[in-house]
Amino acid sequence: WKCPDETVHGSKADIISTVEFNHTGELLATGDKGGRVVIFQREQESKNQLHRRGEYNVYSTFQSHEPEFDYLKSLEIEEKINKIRWLPQQNAAYFLLSTNDKTVKLWKVSERDKRPEGYNLKDEDGRLRDPATITTLRVPVLRPMDLMVEATPRRVFANAHTYHINSISVNSDYETYMSADDLRINLWNFEITNQSFNIVDIKPANMEELTEVITAAEFHPLHCNTFVYSSSKGTIRLCDMRASALCDRHTKFFEEPEDPSNRSFFSEIISSISDVKFSHSGRYIMTRDYLTVKVWDLNMENRPIETYQVHDYLRSKLCSLYENDCIFDKFECVWNGSDSVIMTGSYNNFFRMFDRNTKRDVTLEASRENSKPRAILKPRKVCVGGKRRKDEISVDSLDFSKKILHTAWHPSENIIAVAATNNLYIFQDKVN
Amino acid sequence: MLGKGVKRKREEEEEEDLTSQDWWLEETTPSPNPEEGASPAPLPPSSLFNLSIFKLHHGLRRGEPDLRHLVLVVNTLRRIQSSMALESSPPEPPCPAPVDPLPVAPDAPLCTSVSALLDDLSHIEGLCDTQTSFSEDIPLSRPPETGLDPGRPAPLGSLELLLEDGLEGLFDDIDTSMYDCELWPNLKTDSGETEDKIQGQGLDVSELDYLMDVLVGTQTL
Numbered sequence: 001w002k003c004p005d006e007t008v009h010g011s012k013a014d015i016i017s018t019v020e021f022n023h024t025g026e027l028l029a030t031g032d033k034g035g036r037v038v039i040f041q042r043e044q045e046s047k048n049q050l051h052r053r054g055e056y057n058v059y060s061t062f063q064s065h066e067p068e069f070d071y072l073k074s075l076e077i078e079e080k081i082n083k084i085r086w087l088p089q090q091n092a093a094y095f096l097l098s099t100n101d102k103t104v105k106l107w108k109v110s111e112r113d114k115r116p117e118g119y120n121l122k123d124e125d126g127r128l129r130d131p132a133t134i135t136t137l138r139v140p141v142l143r144p145m146d147l148m149v150e151a152t153p154r155r156v157f158a159n160a161h162t163y164h165i166n167s168i169s170v171n172s173d174y175e176t177y178m179s180a181d182d183l184r185i186n187l188w189n190f191e192i193t194n195q196s197f198n199i200v201d202i203k204p205a206n207m208e209e210l211t212e213v214i215t216a217a218e219f220h221p222l223h224c225n226t227f228v229y230s231s232s233k234g235t236i237r238l239c240d241m242r243a244s245a246l247c248d249r250h251t252k253f254f255e256e257p258e259d260p261s262n263r264s265f266f267s268e269i270i271s272s273i274s275d276v277k278f279s280h281s282g283r284y285i286m287t288r289d290y291l292t293v294k295v296w297d298l299n300m301e302n303r304p305i306e307t308y309q310v311h312d313y314l315r316s317k318l319c320s321l322y323e324n325d326c327i328f329d330k331f332e333c334v335w336n337g338s339d340s341v342i343m344t345g346s347y348n349n350f351f352r353m354f355d356r357n358t359k360r361d362v363t364l365e366a367s368r369e370n371s372k373p374r375a376i377l378k379p380r381k382v383c384v385g386g387k388r389r390k391d392e393i394s395v396d397s398l399d400f401s402k403k404i405l406h407t408a409w410h411p412s413e414n415i416i417a418v419a420a421t422n423n424l425y426i427f428q429d430k431v432n
Numbered sequence: 433m434l435g436k437g438v439k440r441k442r443e444e445e446e447e448e449d450l451t452s453q454d455w456w457l458e459e460t461t462p463s464p465n466p467e468e469g470a471s472p473a474p475l476p477p478s479s480l481f482n483l484s485i486f487k488l489h490h491g492l493r494r495g496e497p498d499l500r501h502l503v504l505v506v507n508t509l510r511r512i513q514s515s516m517a518l519e520s521s522p523p524e525p526p527c528p529a530p531v532d533p534l535p536v537a538p539d540a541p542l543c544t545s546v547s548a549l550l551d552d553l554s555h556i557e558g559l560c561d562t563q564t565s566f567s568e569d570i571p572l573s574r575p576p577e578t579g580l581d582p583g584r585p586a587p588l589g590s591l592e593l594l595l596e597d598g599l600e601g602l603f604d605d606i607d608t609s610m611y612d613c614e615l616w617p618n619l620k621t622d623s624g625e626t627e628d629k630i631q632g633q634g635l636d637v638s639e640l641d642y643l644m645d646v647l648v649g650t651q652t653l
Contacts, residue, residue: 075496101496163499182499211507213500232500265480265511269504319475322508323483328501 016419022086031081035065062151106155180217234271274330288333345404
């Protein structure tokens with residue numbers, strides 16, 4: 001893996017909170033804590049600039065969400081972008097959904113390379129003309145201009161979530177999408193902003209009975225009636241919207257029995273699922289909990305078919321990680337285009353890749369000090385105990401403030417985007 | 433009149449987090465000496481209990497509580513509390529490494545921390561009414577020197593009561609079902625006619641936008 005061009009996103013003020021490639025991989029969107037969205041576009045390949053082939057450059061930047069104040073509850077609503085999801089491209093413009101804790105917005109990103117000139121009612125500066133002075137009429141003509149990329153909010157889906165939105169997912173019918181918060185999941189039609197259908201509600205009648213929340217949700221990539229949602233107790237429920245309007249009763253329930261030898265006070269916290277993703281094929285789901293990534297076959301509910309240890313050396317550190325709240329960190333996980341490799345982040349700016357076929361895994365680091373542009377990434381290793389070899393890093397030296405929570409994989413090529421706090425790294429696998 | 437919320441800079445937030453975590457950092461600074469071994473000394477259940485109470489308290493003080501965080505902390509608290517209540521059975525270790533046997537609960541600090549939590553909770557807006565009933569019912573709200581025998585399980589029993597009520601109180605604060613928007617009563621019912629009506633309105637707006645775009649030339653027909 002190489003870093004063809006290190007891309008630094010923003011100043012040190014804003015932390016990247018989500019990363020997502022679009023369906024072709026041509027565009028890469030990031031959202032940050034300040035409510036901004038930055039879209040990168042891949043350079044077109046040209047014979048003149050072979051060395052710049054495939055690099056991503058900034059295409060558009062816009063403020064998606066602003067901080068708001070909820071007067072009823074006297075609370076500030078954060079502008080942080082929790083998730084971005086692209087819609088498939090259907091015309092010249094690009095569409096994406098972005099969401100903060102409370103409001104989902106549909107953005108249209110389009111290019112403008114022509115400008116109308118010769119208005120009747122306003123002059124070239126844009127100032128309105130006095131209608132009494134207009135004695136002739138002319139037809140405005142379109143003249144070429146420098147390419148401008150503009151983002152406009154096309155829909156605002158608000159006031160449907162009492163709790164914090166953690167997921168959005170576009171349905172394969174391309175007409176609807178869902179938004180999930182801690183206790184409810186709503187189904188929206190893209191054209192309708194003042195109405196949504198509640199399809200999952202796990203809020204108990206008595207809030208004192210609350211013991212579980214929804215942590216992530218996603219539509220099946222091919223079957224528009226199927227979706228899954230994960231919980232803080234480490235379970236996954238698969239629901240079929242054809243069964244009933246309110247999908248409170250699941251069609252399938254995925255849960256692995258607890259290993260008695262690993263039981264501790266923190267068992268539930270580390271089993272809490274922070275991300276769930278369907279494979280591109282739709283046959284498998286992948287879940288991320290605090291220490292592992294698991295792959296489940298949709299046809300087998302009682303245990304995962306594969307379990308990968310992300311950083312098992314942290315198992316003996318759970319007390320400290322509970323104290324400093326790191327145990328609550330929500331890591332995401334991603335599939336590669338062919339579903340043969342999975343990737344997830346860890347601490348110390350490490351991220352891990354697992355090859356499902358060869359069962360090999362690798363730990364890589366996203367940092368400026370260790371990777372110069374076009375240099376090959378060196379595999380890293382964490383030393384658990386005993387004698388530390390050269391180039392290994394001991395567990396106690398790990399920097400827990402440098403966490404890689406968000407990563408993305410190009411839909412068809414071996415290009416990955418890794419968000420390390422407020423820096424974005426893009427790596428490519430160039431097979432020579 | 434409430435003013436518009438001010439966006440805090442990241443630096444300010446960082447400082448605040450560090451301040452609140454300071455006293456934990458003092459206790460648990462990991463030793464840089466690699467020969468000390470991989471795992472630090474695990475905390476006894478009573479310390480974990482205190483820590484969890486602190487997290488709960490800190491979580492509630494935040495602008496809007498993180499429900500997932502709260503639920504996980506509360507569930508962990510329940511586990512620790514039930515483990516502490518089982519004084520006769522072997523204590524459940526907080527970490528796989530062996531721990532000391534469950535010590536006689538240091539009631540004074542426990543009572544103090546819980547009373548402090550009660551006092552602080554009563555200052556949180558909206559919990560005042562619920563909180564006065566707590567202080568009447570729960571013996572622990574009385575000063576510790578009014579006869580709490582260190583050996584008795586009574587403090588834990590009272591804590592159980594406290595926690596149950598406290599949990600209800602905690603989640604009631606988050607429960608905003610009374611504020612749930614009733615602007616769209618059709619949410620759960622299949623109402624074809626209203627859907628058509630709303631659909632009609634939606635079409636008009638988007639079609640108008642489209643037409644305007646065409647007129648100014650940003651869209652081609």
